[in-house]
Amino acid sequence: MPGGLYCEPADLFIDPTRKVARAVITHGHSDHARPGHQRVLATRETLALMEARYGAEAGAERQALAYGQTLRLGEVSLKLLPAGHVLGSAQVVLEYRGCRVVISGDYKRRRDPTCAGFQVETCDVFITEATFALPVFRHPPARDEIGRLLRSVRLFPERSHVVGVYALGKCQRVIALLREAGYDEPIYTHGAVEPLCALYERLGVKLGALKPVAGAKKPELAGKIVLAPPGFDDRWVRRFPEPLTAMASGWMRVRQRAKQRGVELPLVISDHADWDELTETMIEVRAPEIWVTHGREEALIRQANLNGLKARALSLTGFEDEDGELPLSS
Ligand SMILES: [Zn+2]
Numbered sequence: 001m002p003g004g005l006y007c008e009p010a011d012l013f014i015d016p017t018r019k020v021a022r023a024v025i026t027h028g029h030s031d032h033a034r035p036g037h038q039r040v041l042a043t044r045e046t047l048a049l050m051e052a053r054y055g056a057e058a059g060a061e062r063q064a065l066a067y068g069q070t071l072r073l074g075e076v077s078l079k080l081l082p083a084g085h086v087l088g089s090a091q092v093v094l095e096y097r098g099c100r101v102v103i104s105g106d107y108k109r110r111r112d113p114t115c116a117g118f119q120v121e122t123c124d125v126f127i128t129e130a131t132f133a134l135p136v137f138r139h140p141p142a143r144d145e146i147g148r149l150l151r152s153v154r155l156f157p158e159r160s161h162v163v164g165v166y167a168l169g170k171c172q173r174v175i176a177l178l179r180e181a182g183y184d185e186p187i188y189t190h191g192a193v194e195p196l197c198a199l200y201e202r203l204g205v206k207l208g209a210l211k212p213v214a215g216a217k218k219p220e221l222a223g224k225i226v227l228a229p230p231g232f233d234d235r236w237v238r239r240f241p242e243p244l245t246a247m248a249s250g251w252m253r254v255r256q257r258a259k260q261r262g263v264e265l266p267l268v269i270s271d272h273a274d275w276d277e278l279t280e281t282m283i284e285v286r287a288p289e290i291w292v293t294h295g296r297e298e299a300l301i302r303q304a305n306l307n308g309l310k311a312r313a314l315s316l317t318g319f320e321d322e323d324g325e326l327p328l329s330s
């Protein structure tokens with residue numbers, strides 16, 4: 001389905017990958033929120049993220065919908081519920097002639113201080129993402145991973161710790177988790193993550209003292225934490241005192257991948273549901289029918305079948321995984 005998910009009775013697309021007349025956007029990641037739609041419906045935060053990125057191209061008519069607020073579109077009623085993925089992220093709930101469909105969008109069940117937690121909604125059809133839908137993917141508590149980073153900072157006070165983080169969501173979550181762990185030093189940010197941090201702050205997410213790394217002198221960065229988008233290059237990192245490279249991503253579970261990227265300190269912190277979260281959510285929503293998309297469909301379909309649920313794969317094109325990088329083998 002090249003256009004994203006289409007709901008015919010309401011004539012709208014969810015996260016369309018091409019320009020459409022009416023789009024519902026689940027969250028601000030660029031493979032879901034694309035520019036140029038005529039009418040865009042999303043949470044206030046998602047609209048703000050789109051406006052920051054696309055300006056006037058964020059959509060000719062933009063309508064904000066609060067979580068839980070119901071909108072009637074002909075015979076269809078629509079509402080958005082928190083998905084717990086990034087600030088403003090939403091599940092889309094559509095109801096038509098007594099049938100309720102929930103589109104999870106990207107989601108996670110872990111607590112995230114930077115966004116509202118996932119809300120379970122029972123339904124007849126649950127359309128789930130499947131980014132980490134293999135039993136090998138079990139994310140450890142994010143607090144523990146942040147603890148490992150802080151231990152390393154204490155252990156190597158002469159080294160700057162450069163952490164690769166996706167600019168929208170992961171970056172701000174890592175900052176918020178560091179603050180929760182009691183870290184109150186300034187955190188240094190790469191130019192590519194600064195505007196989104198500022199926007200999070202404007203939307204009410206407190207991040208504490210941030211400093212642009214561009215303006216910092218080399219000695220100042222010893223023993224400090226620098227956040228940069230993944231894939232920063234070696235030459236850039238060498239400007240820092242004895243740089244130690246880390247990366248925060250669900251893919252860091254795959255050791256060989258961390259090694260391949262030269263990541264010294266892999267941190268398994270993901271904004272996507274892991275295997276347990278995916279399989280448990282599937283049961284909690286009590287949908288007799290599961291549609292699986294956006295990742296590794298087969299294992300989750302098999303698990304749904306084992307639970308006595310009907311399940312099928314939906315092939316949507318045009319989605320990348322933003323959780324750090326693309327999967328290794330695809
Ligand atoms: Zn996403």
Ligand SMILES: [Zn+2]
Nearest residue numbers: 106320321322
């Ligand atoms: Zn996604």
